[in-house]
Amino acid sequence: MKIYASDEQYKQMNEELDERVESLVSELTLDEKIRLMCQYQEAVPRLGIGKYKHGTEGAHGVAWLGKATVFPQNIGLGCTWNEELMKKIGDVIAEEARVYYQENPEQNGLTIWAPTVDMERDPRWGRTEEAYGEDPYLTGKLTTELIKGMQGDHPFYLKTAATLKHFLANNNEEARTECSVSIDPRNLREYYLKAFEPQVKEGHVQCVMTAYNAVNGTLCNMNPDVNAILKEEWGLQGFVVSDACDVVGSVDDHQFVESYAEAVALSIKNGIDNVTDDEKIIHRAIGDALEQGLLSEEDLDQALKRVFRVRIRLGEFDQENKNPYATVAKEKLCAPEHSELALQAAKEAIVLLKNDDLLPLSPEKKVAVIGPLANEIYTDWYSGTPPYTISPLEGIMQKANEPVLYADGSDRIRLREAMSGNGIVAEEGSSQLTCHDGQGETFIHTDWGWGSETLQSQQSGKYVTLTDEGVLAANALEVKGWFVKELLAMEENDHEVTLHTWDRQQVKRDESERLSVNGENDCSLVKDIVERGIDQAVEAAKQADTAVVFVGNQPYINGKECVDRPDLALPPAQQRLIEEVVKVNRNTVVVIVGSYPYTIPWVKENVPAIVYTAHGGQEFGRAVSDVLFGDYNPAGRLNMTWYLSANQLPDMMDYDIIKGKRTYQYFEDDVLYPFGHGLSYARFSYDHLQIQKTNVLTVSATITNTSHLDGEEVVQLYVRCQTSRVKRPLKTLKGFKRLMIKRGEQKVVTFTLEPEELAIWDVTRERYCVEQGMYTIMLGRSSKDIQLEETIELEGEVIPARLLSTKVKALNYDDYHNVLIDRCVEGGESIRGLGDGSWIAFHDINLEQPTNLLTVRAANENKQAVLEIRADRVDGPLVSQSVIPPTGGLQAWTTVTAQVNGETSEIRDLYLVFKGEFQLSWFSFS
Numbered sequence: 001m002k003i004y005a006s007d008e009q010y011k012q013m014n015e016e017l018d019e020r021v022e023s024l025v026s027e028l029t030l031d032e033k034i035r036l037m038c039q040y041q042e043a044v045p046r047l048g049i050g051k052y053k054h055g056t057e058g059a060h061g062v063a064w065l066g067k068a069t070v071f072p073q074n075i076g077l078g079c080t081w082n083e084e085l086m087k088k089i090g091d092v093i094a095e096e097a098r099v100y101y102q103e104n105p106e107q108n109g110l111t112i113w114a115p116t117v118d119m120e121r122d123p124r125w126g127r128t129e130e131a132y133g134e135d136p137y138l139t140g141k142l143t144t145e146l147i148k149g150m151q152g153d154h155p156f157y158l159k160t161a162a163t164l165k166h167f168l169a170n171n172n173e174e175a176r177t178e179c180s181v182s183i184d185p186r187n188l189r190e191y192y193l194k195a196f197e198p199q200v201k202e203g204h205v206q207c208v209m210t211a212y213n214a215v216n217g218t219l220c221n222m223n224p225d226v227n228a229i230l231k232e233e234w235g236l237q238g239f240v241v242s243d244a245c246d247v248v249g250s251v252d253d254h255q256f257v258e259s260y261a262e263a264v265a266l267s268i269k270n271g272i273d274n275v276t277d278d279e280k281i282i283h284r285a286i287g288d289a290l291e292q293g294l295l296s297e298e299d300l301d302q303a304l305k306r307v308f309r310v311r312i313r314l315g316e317f318d319q320e321n322k323n324p325y326a327t328v329a330k331e332k333l334c335a336p337e338h339s340e341l342a343l344q345a346a347k348e349a350i351v352l353l354k355n356d357d358l359l360p361l362s363p364e365k366k367v368a369v370i371g372p373l374a375n376e377i378y379t380d381w382y383s384g385t386p387p388y389t390i391s392p393l394e395g396i397m398q399k400a401n402e403p404v405l406y407a408d409g410s411d412r413i414r415l416r417e418a419m420s421g422n423g424i425v426a427e428e429g430s431s432q433l434t435c436h437d438g439q440g441e442t443f444i445h446t447d448w449g450w451g452s453e454t455l456q457s458q459q460s461g462k463y464v465t466l467t468d469e470g471v472l473a474a475n476a477l478e479v480k481g482w483f484v485k486e487l488l489a490m491e492e493n494d495h496e497v498t499l500h501t502w503d504r505q506q507v508k509r510d511e512s513e514r515l516s517v518n519g520e521n522d523c524s525l526v527k528d529i530v531e532r533g534i535d536q537a538v539e540a541a542k543q544a545d546t547a548v549v550f551v552g553n554q555p556y557i558n559g560k561e562c563v564d565r566p567d568l569a570l571p572p573a574q575q576r577l578i579e580e581v582v583k584v585n586r587n588t589v590v591v592i593v594g595s596y597p598y599t600i601p602w603v604k605e606n607v608p609a610i611v612y613t614a615h616g617g618q619e620f621g622r623a624v625s626d627v628l629f630g631d632y633n634p635a636g637r638l639n640m641t642w643y644l645s646a647n648q649l650p651d652m653m654d655y656d657i658i659k660g661k662r663t664y665q666y667f668e669d670d671v672l673y674p675f676g677h678g679l680s681y682a683r684f685s686y687d688h689l690q691i692q693k694t695n696v697l698t699v700s701a702t703i704t705n706t707s708h709l710d711g712e713e714v715v716q717l718y719v720r721c722q723t724s725r726v727k728r729p730l731k732t733l734k735g736f737k738r739l740m741i742k743r744g745e746q747k748v749v750t751f752t753l754e755p756e757e758l759a760i761w762d763v764t765r766e767r768y769c770v771e772q773g774m775y776t777i778m779l780g781r782s783s784k785d786i787q788l789e790e791t792i793e794l795e796g797e798v799i800p801a802r803l804l805s806t807k808v809k810a811l812n813y814d815d816y817h818n819v820l821i822d823r824c825v826e827g828g829e830s831i832r833g834l835g836d837g838s839w840i841a842f843h844d845i846n847l848e849q850p851t852n853l854l855t856v857r858a859a860n861e862n863k864q865a866v867l868e869i870r871a872d873r874v875d876g877p878l879v880s881q882s883v884i885p886p887t888g889g890l891q892a893w894t895t896v897t898a899q900v901n902g903e904t905s906e907i908r909d910l911y912l913v914f915k916g917e918f919q920l921s922w923f924s925f926s
Contacts, residue, residue, distance in 0.1 A: 017156075020312055021305045024049075033300045034286045036307070037268075039241070039276040043106075051106040052311060054207075054241060054274055055163075058112040058150075059130060059382035060089075060617065062096045065108055068384040069096060069338040069618070073555075073595060074116060076349035076614025078132035078639035079678075081714045082738045083145040085345060090149020092338050094159040098328040110158075110314050111207055112150060115143040116165045117195045118211075121662045122652055123640055126173040126564045129380055129555060129595030129614065133639025134663040134675065136194035137733045144203035151206065152325060158206060158313045159325045164199055166211035166243060167230065168192055168220055172652055173564045177246075177253040180214035181655045182820040185812060186726070189761035189768070191657055197234060206238030206310045210272065212246055217823030219256050221246050226271030239273035239306035247277050247285075260285035265294035273303035334387040339619065346616035346623030351636035352679040356608040358587055360630025360681060361546055368405040368544035369393050370537045370581060372446050372574070373552050373593045375408065378615050380555035380595065381482070386618035392550055392591070395621030399629045405540040409577045410447075412458060412531040414440040417509070418496050418524040424515065426457050426464075426474035433464065433472040433515040442530055443474075448557045449571030451489040451500075454479055464488065466501045472515040484556045490527070497525040534580050541585040548628065549578055552593035555615060559595065568599040568646045575602070582606055591624060597642040604672060612638070630681060635712035635738065637678035637782070644672050658727055659816075664783045665729035676733070676782035682711030684741065686787035691777055693792070697753040701779050701788055705741040714738045716780055717751045719758065722791065723773035725799045725844065726760065726814065731783060734758075758794070763812040764802045764844075772796035801846035810912070810920040813840035817874075822919060825891045830859070830921045832890065833914025839874055840920075841911050847904040847925065854880040854900055857921040859893045862886045865916025867896075871907045879904065884918050893921065900925065 027047055028036070035042040041052045057063035060071040071077065071089055080086070093112065100108040116130040117139050132139040143164075152159030169181050169192045183192060199205045208230055210220040218224070221242045230236045250256045250263035257263050264275065264285040275282050289295040315323030332338070352359070361367065369375075369392065377389035397404050415424040416439070423440020424433050443464070444456040455464040457474040465476040466485040479486040487502040499507035501517060508519030515523060541547040551574040559565040569575070570592075579602070582588050589609040592598060593616075603610060613636075616623055626632035641664050643649065648669055650660040661667050664675035685704045692698040703713055717735035721728045735751035758775065759768040775794050780786035802808070810831040811821060818838040824830040831840055856867060869880040882898040904925075912920070 017309060017312065021308050024308055024312075025301050025304050028304070030290075030297055033297070033304060034283050036304055037275055037286060037300065038279045038282050039274060040279060041307075048317070050316070052316070053107055053109040054111040055113050055276065056097055056100070056109050056111065057382050058093045058097060058114040059116065061384040062093060062100060063382055063384040065100045066385060067334055067387045069334055069342055070379065070384045070386040071342050071345050072349045072616045072620070073129045073380060073614040074132055075129050075595060075639070076616060077345065078138065078142060079351050079614070079636040080345065080348040080738075081138070081142075081637050081639075081736055082348055083141055085348060086142045087145040087149035088341055089345060090146040090162075091159075092341060094150045094152065094325075095328050095332045096334075096338070097160050098325060099330055099333045102328065110160045111163060111310065112160045113163045113165060113209065114150075115146055115162065117143050117199065118166055118170045119192055119195050120640055121171055121191075121655070121657050122649060123568060123597045123643070124565045124646065124649070124652060125171050126559045127561055128559070130382065134641065135639065135733050136191055138639055138736070139195050140198040141736075144198045147199055147203040147205050151204070154324055156313060157315050157323045157325055158310070161206035161238065161310050161314060162203075163207035163209050163241065164196055164205050165209045166220070167196060167208050167226065167240075168211060168223065169215050169655060170211035170213055170220075171655070172213075173562050174652070176212045176562075177249050179653065180217050180822070181653065183215055183655050184821060185763050185766070186761050187656055187658060193229065196230075200230065200234040200236050204237065206313075208236065208238075208240050210240065210242055210246065212243055212249065214254065214256075216821040216829045219250055219254055221250065221272055222256070222266045222270045224270055231271060238310050239303070240271050241274040242267060242272050242276050244276045245278070247272070247275050248281055259288070261288035261292060261294060265289040268295060268299050268303055273306045342617050343619035343623055346613075346619045347626055347632045347634075349613055349616060349636050350624060350627050350634050351612045351638055351677070352627070352634040353610040353612050353673055353677070354604060354607070355679055355681075358546070358589060358609040359628060361589075361628050363399055363401045363629060365545035366402045366405070366543065367396060367400055368407070368540040368547045368585075369396055369550070370407050370540060370547055371409050371550035371577065374406065374548075374550040377618070377620055378555050379480075380615065381561055389618050390621035392621045392624050395623075395625030396548070396628065398622070399625045399631075405544055407533070407536040407540040408444075409533040409537045411445045411529055411533045412442050413445045414442055414528045414530055415497070415525045416440050416528065418526050424525070426460065431460070431462065431473045431475040433474065435509060435513045447571065447573040448554060449573065450558055450566040452557045453488050453490055454486055455488060466517070470516050470518040472499075472507060479554055479556050481556070484560075487557065492527070495526065497527045499523070499525065534577055537577055538580050538584050541581045541588070544585065546587045546589065547581050547585045548589045548591060549581055550591045550593055551578065553595055555595050564652065565596065568597065568643065570598055570600060578603060578607065589628065597638075597640050599643055599645050599672060601644055601672060633681045633709055633711040635678065635680055635714060637676050637714045637716075638673055639675070641667060641671050641675050642673040644670060665732055668730070674782050674784035676714075676716050676780075677784070678714065678782070680711045680713065682707040682709040682743070684711075684713045684781075686779060689779060689788040689790055691790055691792055693794070696755070697777075697794075698750065699735070699753065699777055699779070700748055700750040702746055702748050703739065703741060704746045705743050708743050710740070710742045712738055712740050713781070715749045716782065718778040718780065718783060718786070719753075720776045720778070721758070721771065721773060722776060724760070724771055728760070731778060733783070755796075762799055763814070764799060766812070769799065770794070770796040772798055799844075801844050802842060803846050804842075804910075804923075804925045805849065805851075807922045807924050808842070809922050810840060814843040815841040819914070822890070824893070824919070824921045826893055826921065828921070830919045832919050833917060835917055836915050838914040839911050841909060843909050845908060845910055847907050851904050851925040852900050853926050854882060854898045854923065855926065856882050856896050856923040857893055858882075858884045858896055858918055859890050859921075860884045860887050860916070860918040861890050862888070863916060865914070865918045867918075867920065868913040868915060870911045870913055872909045874911050874913060876911065877902075879907070879910070884916070890919050
C-alpha cells in the first residue's frame with residue numbers, strides 16, 4: 001500500500017525539504033544505506049520507500065523503453081540555435097518519461113541521463129552526435145533551456161530530473177577509461193567548465209554524471225572539483241552519479257587504486273552520491289571501506305540526502321493531487337503535437353551550406369534521389385524507437401509532381417567459393433550463409449570506408465551478421481549494437497576475396513559448409529558484381545533535371561561510443577559516387593546526413609548546392625524535402641568548425657584549445673565552413689549598430705529582410721579583447737538570437753552583456769577578472785561573416801606583476817613546451833617535464849626585491865635531474881640551477897634549495913627548463 005505524505009513525518013508536504021530529507025535518512029539502518037547507494041536503489045518497505053532506478057536514457061527523446069518521439073541527434077539540435085525550441089523538446093521528453101514511469105515506476109525512473117554537454121573541441125570524437133558543438137556559450141544556452149523543459153517550472157516539484165554528462169573534459173573514446181587529459185587553469189575555467197556552469201547556476205539541473213577519464217592525473221569520479229566547484233562554488237542542489245562501471249574501473253582499467261573499497265571510498269568522499277556499477281561488488285566494497293575506516297556512515301548520509309532531495313521533489317512520496325506532474329495521459333506518448341515538434345526541430349536543424357541558385361527545387365522538374373542514405377532513417381545508440389519514420393525518398397516523392405528516380409549507389413554482388421565455384425546462399429530457416437551448388441544469392445554491398453562494409457540479402461532485406469555461435473547469417477534487421485556484428489571487411493587479392501568479421505576474425509568454411517570463424521578450411525571467395533551501384537546512380541542522374549545525392553554516416557559505423565573516427569572525410573565510395581554523378585548532371589545537390597562535420601573541399605568546389613543535417617529523427621524525410629522544395633526556408637547554423645583537412649588538427653589528446661589553436665576561437669588558418677555558418681533563401685542586411693555602456697553593455701542593431709521571402713536570421717554577437725596580458729580568442733560568442741523576419745520587415749535586435757561575461761581566469765591570482773582595455777564588439781551571420789563592428793574601451797583591472805616571494809604553483813604558468821599536468825598527492829596538481837628541453841614560462845614577474853635563494857618542491861623517480869631557471873628566454877641567462885635528486889617516485893616529494901645568480905631586478909620573464917623527467921609542484925624566491 002502506498003504510504004502518503006500524511007503518514008510519515010519526513011513525507012509531510014508542509015515540512016521543509018531539508019527537514020524531510022534529514023528525517024528520512026535518519027530512519028535508515030546502515031545496511032539499508034549501503035543498499036541505497038547504487039543506481040538501482042532497493043526498496044525499504046517499512047519506510048514506504050519503493051525500488052527506484054536512476055538513469056532513463058533521453059538524449060533526443062526517451063530511449064530503450066519502447067516507442068517514443070525521436071528528435072534529431074543532439075549535434076543537429078545544436079544547429080537550431082533556438083533556445084525556445086529546446087525547452088519545448090525538454091518538456092516532451094519529460095512528458096513521455098512520465099508516461100513510462102506510470103507504467104512501471106520501479107524500472108522506468110525519472111532521473112534522465114541527458115543532456116551531454118562535453119565540449120567538442122575535436123570533430124574526430126566518436127560521440128560527436130551526442131553533444132551540442134564546440135562552443136560553451138551556445139551549448140550552455142541551449143541545454144539550460146532543455147533542462148528547464150525537462151524539469152518543469154514548479155517551484156518544488158520536478159517533472160523529471162535532468163543529468164549533465166560528463167564532468168569533465170571528455171572528448172576522446174580511445175583509452176577513455178585509462179587516459180588522463182592535461183588541462184591548465186585557463187583552458188579549464190574559460191572553456192571546459194563553462195560548458196557545465198549555466199545549467200547548474202541558472203538551469204538548476206538536479207544531477208551530474210562524471211566522466212571515465214582522468215583530468216590532470218585525477219580520476220573524474222574522484223576529482224575534488226566535484227565538491228569544490230559543482231556543489232560549493234556553483235551550488236548544485238542535486239546529486240552526482242558515476243558513469244557505468246567507472247568506480248570498479250578505477251581499479252580494473254585506470255589501476256589508480258588497488259581495491260574496490262579504496263575506489264568507492266575516494267569516489268564518495270570526493271562527491272559521488274550514487275554509483276552506477278555492479279551492486280554486489282559496490283555493496284561489499286562500501287562495507288569493506290566502512291570496516292577499514294576509509295568511509296564513515298556520515299559520508300553515506302551526505303550522499304543519500306542529496307539523492308533523496310531529488311526523489312522527494314519528483315513527488316514519489318507525496319499525494320498525487322499535490323504534484324502537478326503526477327499524472328500524464330497515456331495519449332501523450334507519441335502524441336501528434338509531439339510529432340509536429342519533431343518535424344519543426346528537424347527543419348530548424350538543417351543547414352544550407354552552399355547554394356548557387358539551384359535550390360529550392362521545382363516540383364515540376366524530374367528529380368533523381370541517389371545515395372546510401374536516401375531511403376534510410378538511422379537511429380543511434382541513445383535513440384528511442386520512433387513510432388514511424390519518413391525517409392528522404394518518401395518525403396521527396398510526396399513533393400514531386402514528376403516520377404522520382406532512385407538509386408542507392410550500392411553494388412549488387414554474388415559470392416562464390418574460389419575453389420569449388422559453389423555460390424553463397426542464406427539457408428532457409430536459419431539464414432546461415434553456406435556454400436551451395438549454383439550461382440548464389442544476391443547481396444546489397446555497401447562500403448562505408450576504412451574496412452567497414454555491410455552485406456544485405458536482397459531477397460529478405462536482412463543484414464549479414466556474426467551470430468553468437470560464430471556463424472555468418474543474414475538475419476539482422478538493422479546494423480546496430482554495442483558490438484556491431486554486422487560489419488565485414490573484404491580483403492581482395494588477385495581477384496579473390498577473404499572475409500573478416502567486425503572483430504577482424506577471418507571467415508572460414510566449416511565441415512557443414514557454413515561460413516564461420518570456427519571453421520578449419522580457408523575460404524577464398526570470388527565476388528561477382530551483378531549490378532554496379534555507381535552505374536545505376538549515373539543512369540538515374542542522366543535522366544533527371546536535378547540529382548539529389550544523400551551521403552554521410554551510419555551512426556554505428558566508424559564513429560560511436562568507444563570508437564573515434566578514422567578521418568573527417570566522406571567514405572571514399574561516397575566521394576566517388578558524387579564525382580560520377582556530377583560528371584553527368586551539373587544540377588546536383590549533395591545532402592550530407594551525418595553525426596559530425598566533414599572535410600569536403602572537392603564537393604564545395606564542384607557542387608552547386610550542399611545541405612548538412614544530422615540524423616533527423618522520425619520526421620526527417622518530410623523536413624529535408626520541405627527545405628529542398630522551398631516550403632521551409634532554412635536557417636540552421638553550424639555549431640562546429642568544418643576544417644579543410646584533418647591535418648589541420650593537433651593530436652587527438654591535445655586538450656589545450658589555446659596553444660593548440662582549436663575551435664573558431666583560436667584557429668587561424670582557412671576553414672571549409674566557419675562556426676555559425678548557414679545560408680537562407682532570403683537575404684538580410686545589418687545596420688545601425690549601437691553600443692551603450694552603463695553597468696552593463698547593451699548592443700543593438702537593425703536587421704532587415706531585403707528579399708521577397710519570409711525567413712529566419714540567426715544574429716550572432718562576438719567579442720574580441722584587443723589588449724590583454726594573455727593570448728585571447730580571435731572572437732568569442734556572447735549572444736545569439738534566431739529571428740523570423742518577414743519580407744521587407746525590419747527588426748531591432750538587442751543584446752545585454754554583464755561585465756563578468758568578459759572575464760578571463762587570471763592565473764597569477766587564481767580568480768576571474770575583467771581586464772581594462774579595448775574590446776571589439778561584432779554582429780554577424782557567422783564567426784567569419786561579420787557585418788557590423790565597433791571597438792570600444794571598457795573599464796576593468798590591470799593584472800599586476802607576479803610576486804614570486806610566496807609559493808607559486810607550477811600549474812599557473814603562462815606558456816609551456818612538452819610538459820603535462822599530473823596530480824600531486826600533497827594536494828593540487830604538478831607539472832611533469834617530459835625530457836630535456838621541456839619548459840614552463842612565467843611572464844610579467846616582479847623580482848625587484850633582493851632575492852638570493854630559490855626553493856622548489858619536486859619529485860623524481862630514479863635518475864638525477866636538473867631544473868634551470870633562465871631569464872627572458874628559454875636560452876637566456878642562467879638565474880639558478882637546482883639539482884633534483886632521485887626520490888623513489890614521481891609522487892615522492894622533496895624540497896630543494898639553490899642560490900640565485902646575479903641581479904634580478906630587470907628580469908620580466910622566467911623560464912623553468914627541465915633537464916630530465918621529473919615533477920614540479922611549486923617554487924618561490926626569497
